[in-house]
Amino acid sequence: MTMEEMVAQLNQWAYEYYVLDNPSVTDARYDALYDRLVLLEKQTGVVLPDSPTRRVGGEPLKSFVQHDHLKRLYSLDKVQSFGELREWVDKVEKELGKTEFTVELKYDGLTINVTYRDGQFAGAATRGNGVTGEDVTEQVKTIRSVPLTIPFKGVCELQGEGIMRLSVLDRYNRTHKGDALKNARNAAAGAIRNLDPKVTAERNLDVVFYSNGYEEGLTVASQTELVAFLQNCGMRTNYVFEKAYCYDDIKAIIEKIGAARSSYDFLIDGVVVKVNDFAKREELGYTDKFPKWAVAYKFDAEQVTTELLDVDWQVGRTGKLTPIAKLAPVELCGATIRRATLNNFGDITRKRLKKRALVFIRRSNDVIPEVLGAAEDGGEEIVKPVLCPACGAPLQEVGALLYCVNAEHCRPQIVSRIVHYCSKNACDIEGLSDKTVELMVDELNVRSVADLYSLTEADLTPLFVLGDKESKKAQNVVIAIEKSKKVSLAQFIFALGLDNVGTVTARDLAARFGSVDALRQATVDQLTAVNGVGEVVAQGIVQFFAEPQNADIIDRLKDIGIDPVYRIKQSAGIFSGKKVVLTGSLANYTRAQASKLIEERGGEISSSVSRSVNLVIAGEDAGSKLEKARALGVEIIDEEQFVELLK
Template sequence: MDPMKEMEKLVADLNNYNYHYYTLDEPLVDDQDYDAQYDRLLQLEQESGIVLPDSPTQRVGGELLKGFTPHRHLAPLWSLDKAQNLEKLSSWHTRARKLIGDYNEKNPDQPLPEPAYAVELKFDGLTLNLTYENGRLVQASTRGNGVVGEGILEQVKTIRSVPLSIPFTDGKIEVQGEGIMHLSVLEAYNAAAIDKDKLKNARNAAAGALRNLDPRTTAKRKLNAYFYNIGYAEDVRFENQQDMMQFLRDNHFRVNPAVSYFDNFDDVIARLEEIQQERNTLDYLIDGAVVKLTDMRTREVLGYTDKFPRWAIAYKFEAEETSTILESVSWNVGRTGKITPLARVEAVELAGVTVQNCTLNNIGDIERKNLKFALGTRVYIRRSNDVIPEILGKVSEENDGEEIIFPEQCPACGFPLEQRGAHLFCNNRFGCEPQIVARITHFASRDAMDIETFSIKTATQLHNELNVREPADLYTLQFDDLSKLERFGERKANNLLQAIEDSKTRDLASFLYALGIPNTGKTTTRMLAEHYRDLDKIRTATVEALVELPDVGSIVAESIVEFFADPFMQAGIDKMLNLGVQPQVPEAPAVAIREDSYFNGKTVVLTGTLQTMTRDEAALRLEQLGAKVTGSVSKKTDIVIAGEKAGSKLTKAQELGLEVIEDEEQLKRLLELE
């Protein structure tokens, strides 16, 4: 074959493979076949010195660019008016209907149709405006000020879902979309990167890559893009939004499948609520949804204000990320002696609440996120799943703030700190008040020994005034001691003593959890209790024996053995047993109610929040039906039951291709509760 014709065929075939793989998710050939054809094209290009304009070899990123070239858009890129609540959204809808009604009253011979609506996801990335001339991609730019943007053609070429050529070859068109980085891609990128190169979030990763003068950096981030609008087209007319979206699909642009169409505005509102609930399950960031009138003639009639189209509006969800000023960092001591930094930030509204405190995890986290010199500077924060927000990193890359000073002595007791990995620890277990109070409070908590009316204030008072230094000391308390305390009195003293007495016969799993064994939680302690059914056997278990149990790896096994080998812990447990504490051994595991039940013999993980039952209730029912309930997802897991706000466990289950039950009605039927 003539080399030029062979190159043309290879380019056409490879671009078709890319389209099916990256846009349609329907691979046509395996990687080996693709690589062979790609290598052959590369060889022909090198031999001939010719590279066709839409060759896929141009996607890898070329030389460092000197700067961005301004690009004037063929048609303006409009901003969207924003609705932060349903009231403002309804006001927009009322105005649009009024404008349509006014027009129809004046033009009865050519009335506009009843409004119909499109609802699209509002991506949180970087707006792209692509220019095609006679079917070839000739320019790509940022939005800029809506009239002039920055030319980023070489960067955009690295996005494999962006077609370098399209079937439409009749003149110029401009296509708008959003460049994004998938969250799974961000996670994989950060897992492979060294600390200083880790990316803060998907939005900034995408924007930073596309505005990076080195296209090779863009290529490494494996961006994607979704397209949603034709801003300019010569001699092309669309009847409605559906026609335009089909035009995009026909021309090999990636269109998000979540676009929905409705004739009734109430259905629009219902869809917005669905999107908000689905938001945390998506593999990309969105900050809202866009509602548009679908009819193109209606759009022309309604037109634009100075800033916004009257026929569309962005419905903004509550922010999960924002920025604010990092004001100070304090250091808190936990029950294990771990020193945890807590950031105080300038108050800011985020996800419906006012945020002033943020977690920083440890000193390693501070260094990894380039926050060592961040006091007084602006930082990104994120809040999700109703937990305390975390600081993601500095807005600026410069060390332009005051230094966060890492403590060398315990902030509570002054004891020298020890660094273990990324954490600082105070080893003064017997003389550090926050550690002592936290251990006693945890011991008495509801999921542990369940000592009613007990609180951290009670633990602090007992420590300071009655020298209670460990959980075992609770069982030595006397009425005369308690009744003399401030805010106690006879009734409160008797109630506390009775609650302490009642706790002596708590079940073995709760007792083990109350001890606070490092790296174990309720699932692990319950499994230990049910497997060994004897406290002495657990205290003498070996690492080799423990790692054979479900959910117990080498780190957890070593933590358990080291805990029970600690003379301080041994003495405390012995003291409690001598004072009458008798952890109750669980009854023998019940035989499955029905051996042919769906869950019999299967390993099941529960995650997220169930609406019609607690997870403990679901776990008990699963065990009655012969299931083994564990706390972590692995290849050994058979089923993952995912409630609302299921997080990393659901993601891992999907990656492993495990069976996932998300429908709670289906779960109730399988649990034989209906």
């Protein structure tokens, strides 16, 4: 048997075992051939790209590297009831007329994005915020149901859910020493987001593939075709995949799934309904956050009752007070719950909550537990605070929210601003726990992030316990603080902690304004022109920079040398800043080649024509997109003009 034949045979057996759940040989026979392959590889020094020995899991990593997805991964809009589902179906049918839908299970695990290039597994990343995730290539490579080679030779990103089957979890807990894994979802997420790929390997995860993102040259036109493509690649696809043609069909399938849910060998938290046809999806398009062509129907999370003991008021970065319910400890979804969020004071009144009375608690798996409402009458009134529990300053009431306005001197506000500034997606200053930041504020009189840069190793050393002193933690923190001076503009904007400015908006602001000074001078009108920035967010940004104490901190940071500017990744070019649509067929280029040429010259490819599109390149037999471009008055050029531009 040649090495190629051995690898092909082992992969076929693994596919039968891990994807089809239908093994055709004993484990012993598999192991015997596997051992022969290992020996042959050692003798020859050759390891084929799809050899199963590549899945063993390499050395532990030091830290996760960020990965930019080639195309944004959207999350799905959610509905909680059949009424909301019906509204969604009505909306789709109003736009598209009679529509073919697909219904699939929504697995409860960790979403990953896998890249293939030239038919080979080229990497994997977590979903993260949809734009940037963590590189988990080494971890995912150990998962046997993710093929190392596929027949498709172009570039593609495919999304799936990493899950741990309940029977696998059970077997793992019976055969492993140490703490039992309580919950299959956390066990799967913890295995993939684990620096040691061997941990991923030993948990025996599965990946169920269900979606495609970026692709070059892939010609699937519907979810049905996509599933066939994934299966042809040797991937595990959704356990339930049904077509439906109206609301009643969809509802019946969901009810069937709901009834069967507890018999599945994996966790699901809902059902995903999608428009099957990809062209129709483009017609519906996207909101800022979600595709309009898909929706997740969420099953009710598990809930329990327990006693509400008291309410703590936490002061956050912006001075907002958040009530936290202290609860009599209760088990829920495999975890012990002692605290739950109450959002704001209005929430307490609306839910008629009282101290020393039973309340309903709900926990959806990755969300902090939530108090749903009172489960009985009686109990003690919860009093609305009038003074800040941290600094004693009078509180300001804005709608249902309470704010401490003493931003400059209120300790928890100072602490959480610094913690946020140092966090991973911000200035990424490693080695500082919340506790250490509190000590810096209390012992070293640190008052703002600008004060961080004058701290010395001698200042910091007393803050660490003996063991950490030996491991040079203080020294490392000083180095990390120094390193943070080279922060990117996007991270710096996020680090400032502007209200409602997350990592994605920070990146868009960085790209639009290019420097801190330009952002400081931006008007509300200029700000609202940025994707995802509305009136309220824009006003918040202008107000932030108008505050003398914020201006002072930014000036001080600038003096220290922190004044990042935006670096454009793509080379600027003729299509810079332009949204371009390709339609019809070009004589000299494939769609993928033309897209690449445009993107290399700074352009962004869009699949549908809208007002925001700047240019349409129309080849032979261009159809409805060309008509739409004409109707909207978008600039249109033909292939000849396109070739001219490229020169």
